[in-house]
Amino acid sequence: LVRPLKAGLIGAGIQASLTPAMHMAEGAAQGLSYQYELIDLQALGATEGDLPRLLADAQTRGLAGLNITHPCKQAVIAHLDELAPDARRLGAVNTVVLKGGRRYGHNTDWWGFAEGFRRGLPDADLSAAVQLGAGGAGVATAYAGLSLGLRQLAVFDREPERAEALAEMLAPLFPEAEITAGTDLAAAMREAAGLIHATPTGMAKYPGLPLDADFLAPRHWVAEIVYFPLETALLKEARRRGCRTLDGGGMAVFQAVGAFRLFTGLEPDAARMLEHFKAM
Ligand code: SKM
Missing domain, CATH: 3.40.50.720 (NAD(P)-binding Rossmann-like Domain)
Structure with missing residues (x-):
């Protein structure tokens, strides 16, 4: 049985990001049909001011979560329902879990x-x-x-x-x-x-x-x-x-390990994700 799952990354100028490939490969290895999309403000001609609309749209389309990168890690906080303690202390969110109509901010960086x-x-x-x-x-x-x-x-x-x-x-x-x-x-x-x-x-x-x-x-x-x-x-x-x-590969991979766990509720195979990252 294949469980479908969707997630994405919001940021500006993110076309070269390796995060989608890392998430989708790990998802496939765990039997998920996993689509991870880029929501590139630059490509969309959008700004941080469009975050409310982009977040609402992700919820409507059933995304399980979003990674958030430059320049939105601080700006996104105003549009979330709850913050994990570390994200609150850091004042920065790179992972948003969308669940039951609510938005939960985390920091896996x-x-x-x-x-x-x-x-x-x-x-x-x-x-x-x-x-x-x-x-x-x-x-x-x-x-x-x-x-x-x-x-x-x-x-x-x-x-x-x-x-x-x-x-x-x-x-x-x-x-x-x-x-x-x-x-x-x-x-x-x-x-x-x-x-x-x-x-x-x-x-x-x-x-x-x-x-x-x-x-x-x-x-x-x-x-x-x-x-x-x-x-x-x-x-x-x-x-x-x-x-x-x-x-710098460790930080790149393990922020994705943390986000994968939060989006899917499954335990990622960190060694496999690291290997895949190095092979890209
Ligand atoms: O915090 C991470 C984010 O989750 C993903 C990312 C990327 O793919 O470029 C960069 C970092 O900001």
């Missing part, structure tokens, strides 16, 4: 990063880390790192106010940790055991390294969020210098 980290960098030294980037992804990675037990986190951003805002937002949630907006990256790297990279640098559109390579020492672990390409200049350089590294 931070969990995705945390799960990838646990698997890819087991027993990493969590005494102190530097994070580059305090944008949408950076909020999730910082929350994940602190949830995993980071005791010190220094956040840097090209816009220092963003780093300050993130540090201020996280401080009350993790009172045992020391969370700061960093000012001296060289000094912070000397004190840190690891680096979380949460800026777009390293993507094809933004080539290059996000920091001076000489700041990297063999004792650092380096966790990357860029996954296109999977092998970024940062990871290459870090490995060349003897660092342990984690690529």
